[in-house]
Amino acid sequence: MTRKTLEVLAVASEIYPLVKTGGLADVVGALPAALGRQGVAVTTLVPGYPAVLAALEKSQTVLVIPDLFGGPATVLRGAAAGLDLLVLSASHLYERPGNPYLGPDGRDWPDNAIRFAALAAIAASIGRGAIRSYRPAVLHAHDWQSGLTAAYLAYGGPQPPASVMTVHNLAFQGQFPASLLPRLGLPDNAFRFDGIEHHGMIGYLKAGLQLSTHVTTVSPTYADEIRTEQGGMGLDGLLRYRGDAVSGILNGIDTEVWNPASDTLITARYDVSTLKEKPANKTALQARLGLTIGPDAPLFGIISRLSWQKGLDLLPAALPRLIAGGGQLALLGAGEAELEAAFRKLADEHKSKVSCTIGYDETLAHQIQAGSDFLMVPSRFEPCGLTQLCALRYGTVPMVSKVGGLADTVADGHTGIVFDAVNEAGLAAALDRAIALHHTPRAFKALVRQGMAQDVSWDAPAKAYANLYRALAGHAPQ
Ligand code: ADP
């Protein structure tokens, strides 16, 4: 059977392995290969940050823009790390080192509204055929940074191509002053409640939710949560109004990057039939982090942004429970200064039992996944979450709160421990359960095996995206 290849232009502000601040990059980096297996050809439009330009191979200029918000720009077509890219090269907007959103003072770049309006404007013009040899059937925008894509499409002429807006995190909405409107190149009549206006401001994510043909988020439960007043962060009304045009498609993980059987970043490789090799990773992790070496202490791993979302401010109060139960903690994270300081202090107070590494470290992330007994994710809300999926793949039992994608991917008592109340008591009770489980090796191993048997790959989600794209582009489903 020959399948018609469908061309999709993804639009995103980060992409693994070139630029990453969180799970968004993982998703944008892994979906193209998975979609390729479904007969969908994805090209991704990304800003020309220094790291992207440096990695780009065999590039060709396919579009020249003499003045893009105050400077010249080109679109380069090329490849990097196996990804087909369109790179928006505009030195006045993107050629700044380091974090894609923050300046050296740790604050948002003051021109972020323009930087990401430019990305969306160029995406829309490519969607309308600005590059002669390339005409995508669907545009797929990710998060607020590409949220205006649908607005530039909607106000740019009749019959725009279909568009999808994916919400990875409703907490980041990209709200900017209304006074910016004349600079954006959108018509005045775009600034209305059913356009880009949001509480008197310009809402980039809101515009995408309002004007895209379809809206997805990264798990079915989060798709339900964001349609409630409690979880909707002020956008629930609009999301309810969009009805069936909103759906949830669960994330997967790149099962080649995250494969305990071939992972060269860990000490000992294993799969479900060679689980006896896994403890060597625990020993190595304990040694690396200065924790007391031994197989018996239940070792809890955490790999996370340190923010209110992740619920980790509850950990200091619950920690005595973990320590009293003979447990150990290996935390890797970066984020809010207060939390970083709190964890540094805990590690100082409980040397040999608690280790907190503040920073971003891919190698250590793999080693914590392989070496821990449990992976803790006590989020207050979690659109999907990827670290619990990696944990399942690495035979590390996830201990998660019952929210969003965590609720959709971990089955309490079958593949992990799921707890309801995201507060100190709830976390302490979950820790007690985990420690008791670790003392019951047969039950513990059953969870490990059941978790490792779960399909956490992109196969099923990529099928769902492919079917969605085909439906939107008017192609027959496969
Ligand atoms: P979010 O996108 O909300 O931060 P996810 O669980 O979806 O959460 O994705 C986080 C991704 O970032 C995972 O790939 C995780 O391994 C990685 N990660 C988070 N913090 C760190 C860190 N400090 N060092 C290395 N990797 C990290």
Ligand code: GLC
């Ligand atoms: C966001 C969410 C996280 C999700 C990731 C990728 O950063 O916080 O839950 O897994 O995006 O979709």
